[in-house]
Amino acid sequence: MSNENEKLQNFIFRVRRFDPGKDSEPYYEDFVVPCGPGMVVLDGLWYIKEHLDPTLSWRSSCRMGVCGSCGMLLNGKPHLACHTQVRDISKDILLVAPLPNFNIVRDLVPDLAPMLEKHRKLNTRIIREDIEEVLEPTDQYWQDPEDLTAYLQFAYCIKCGCCMAACPTLATDDVYSGPMPLTQGYRYLIDTRDGAFRERAKLLSSEIGPWRCHYAGECSAVCPKGVDPARAIQLMKRELVWDLVKLGKRRHQKPVGLLPKENRATERREGIAEAPEFTIEGATSPAE
Amino acid sequence: MSSNNTRLWTWHVLAGLILVVLLGLHMFGMHLNDLFHLESLNPEGGSPIDWANVAARAQAIGQVVFYILFLGFALYHGLYGLRNILLELNPSEGMAKFISRGILIAGVILFAFGTWAAIAARSTALAAL
Amino acid sequence: MPEIKQYPNKLGLKGWVVGGKWGPERYLYTLHRVTGLGILLYFVMHIFVTATRSISQELWERTMAGVSGTFFLVGEYLVFVAFAFHALNGLRLALIELGVLTGPAEEPIYPYKSSLNVQRPYMVVMMILAAAVVLAGGYDFFIATGH
Secondary structure, X not given: OHHHXXXXXXXXXXXXXXXXXXXXXXXEEEEEEEEOOOOEHHHXXXXXXXXXXXXXOOOOOOOOOOOOOOEEEEOOEEEEHHHOEHHHHXXXXXXXXXXXXXXXXXXXXXXXXXXXXXXXXXXXXXXXXXXXXXXXXXXXXXXXXXXXXXXXXXXXXXXXXXXXXXXXXXXXXXXXXXXXXXXXXXXXXXXXXXXOHHHHHHHHOOOOOHHHOOOOOHHHHXXXXXXXXXXXXXXHXXXXXXXXXXXXXXXXXXXXOOOOHHHOOOOOOOOOOOOOOOOOOOOOOOOO | OOOOHHHXXXXXXXXXXXXXXXXXXHHHHHHOOOOOOOOOOOOOOOOOOOHHHHHHHHHOHHHHHHXXXXXXXXXXXXXXXXXXXXXXXXXXXXXXXXXXXXXXXXXXXXXXXXXXXXXXXXXXXXXHO | OOOOOOEOOOOOHHHXXXXXXXXXXXXXXXXXXXXXXXXXXXXXXHHHHHHHHHOOHHHHHHHHHHOOOHHHHHHHHHHHXXXXXXXXXXXXXXXXXXXXXXXXXXXXXOOOOOHHHHHHHHHHHHHHHHHHHHHHHHHHHHHOOOO
16 A cells, blocks of 8 residues: 555646636636546546535546546546546646536536537437338348448447537537537438438538538547547538539438348237337337 | 538539649749740740730630639639638628628629639730730 | 526637647648638739739739839748648648548547548648649749749
8 A cells, every 4th residue: 555655646736617606707726636647537536526625516427438428628638537547648737627619617517508409400310201110110220331330430429529629610610510419410321221311411501511620630639439520520521512413322221121021020029028118208209 | 591501612622623723723834934834824935924925825715714714713712711711700690691792792793803804904915916 | 497607618719729739630720721811812912913914014014013022022922832732731631521531430449540540641742742832932933033
């Protein structure tokens, strides 16, 4: 144990504070935090909360880079606090601030609601015409490995908002959707199970589409999950432009199942459990 | 505010690619003339801005067409880029409409003026012969 | 529920200049905008200046005499440099934005590589080409006698 303590080094956590109840402007406050090897920024914040100032606020949950709650500006660059070792990015002073381009709710808590609203506007879900098949599936949705690879990378997104904080267009623009929503828009645009390409293409040709991306590349530089939003946005442009000039392979929604229709089950097979009851009052189908 | 941005943007990129060729030729003729002399652009030798060369270019019908195409693509590419930058500054909806219309009108006026200049220069050069 | 006061934390125009900057592409993005605006400004003036040839030889020669001298020569060279950069960087951007130089989607495996890594060699080539054009222009502007 004494060996472990010898390895501790004091770091100054310079934390941006803001209390909507009493502050008109955010300000920086210093905390001295002893950090051992392997200690992540989130551990440091917990140390402050437990030993120095219980009023310090931030958002975190899984503490293992999965939930996307603890995106913060660490020494000026967006990172996940649970995913970033203090000694990797600092020698003595560590600047901790909330993600820019979002309103500050309190201390290190950004208001992610506008981002999620943009995400919702891009219809980020599978949309199909054969609603009966969605409600009463007769078979599986088949996809080739290539079909899967086309969107899998972008499906790893955890919606932490780091890319939105890094995007220079979003530093001024409220209309542009931004990297996260557009990446998710592309993820569904390219999904062979989806059947709404026309509607999506029309929606994306408006101001909320990918046209205000100029490949500064910062979203991909900061993404903690390797999702590469910049790639998704350029591939989205390609799909839309190729479709416009009629050079694109028209994407066809693939049929359900590979079996001929007459061989397919028409009723639910035995032994397959029923879907659970809806937990939201008033909900009638997953397609709504 | 429902302009088809897919179409506008595609033209922007297309115009950019065409400009690499057109502006490239223009720059070779005007500013790399000593390294790579293009006879058809500067037939009289000397500086590309000597009246003899200017008049020779102005009266060639191919050059007139070149100038008008060049003017159109360059204005579209440049003004679309300017509009993009201004719209990204988050103007109000009314202001955004004003910017878009203003830029469109400026583009049309500049194109009309430049086209007139290219055609009138041909007559001036021919008359001076 | 009472309205909770929030602090607006958009970087604003400052974000175009100082936000980000973790990769060379971010600097090229800024430079692309600046050079584009510079070229556009020059281009609009250029339309009016060169239109003097449509009036008469005398007016043309008087105008050309008016825009000669070191100040205009250096200014024009800067426009040439801006052109060389904007054209070659624009060529790279067009290929990226049409999905050619981004590479296809791939499963993210740590340490993550992104489309930035795919296009970077082309970026280096384009910048070397731009530098070559800038040098050739420098020779023509300032050293060769024909100008």
